[in-house]
Amino acid sequence: MISLETVVGILTFVIFLILVISLSYFLSLLEKFFSDANPVSRLLKILKISTDEMTWKEYFISILLINFLVVIISGIILVISLNPGYYITPSLLFNTLSSFITNTDLEHFASELMFKPYGEAFALQFMEWIAPATGLSVAISFIRSMIYGKIGNFLHDLLSY
Numbered sequence: 001m002i003s004l005e006t007v008v009g010i011l012t013f014v015i016f017l018i019l020v021i022s023l024s025y026f027l028s029l030l031e032k033f034f035s036d037a038n039p040v041s042r043l044l045k046i047l048k049i050s051t052d053e054m055t056w057k058e059y060f061i062s063i064l065l066i067n068f069l070v071v072i073i074s075g076i077i078l079v080i081s082l083n084p085g086y087y088i089t090p091s092l093l094f095n096t097l098s099s100f101i102t103n104t105d106l107e108h109f110a111s112e113l114m115f116k117p118y119g120e121a122f123a124l125q126f127m128e129w130i131a132p133a134t135g136l137s138v139a140i141s142f143i144r145s146m147i148y149g150k151i152g153n154f155l156h157d158l159l160s161y
Helices: 004-028 039-046 056-080 090-101 117-147 154-160
Strands: none
Touching (some): 039 154, 056 090, 056 154, 090 117, 117 154
């Protein structure tokens, strides 16, 4: 006689399998979005930004350069947007910037009190967007390299997210 736990286990596996198969179809639609026929590609061509295929070294350097520039600009914005009576130590600024760019989002202060609203919006909130966008771009390029053998263009992937 089959026990109830066995029936529940088999039913759970079947439901999980159905969900994975049905979700894989929707995930395959992402490939069309990250192809060259989307509005972001047209915008990059209008702005004369190259959408040519990158090597892995160019892709890696692009990631480092964009994130480095975002950290520097965000640091400047945070220092400029300090409210009167508050200060931020260099170590706390580095901790905040490095945690936001790596999507850890550690805050050892009350940002609503410490910074003006534009500082939070342009520095911290932008870095909360750029960090997962970078991660998704790298994931998409990894999947693309496994399937097609090419990496793609970092700016195209970043702005498509």
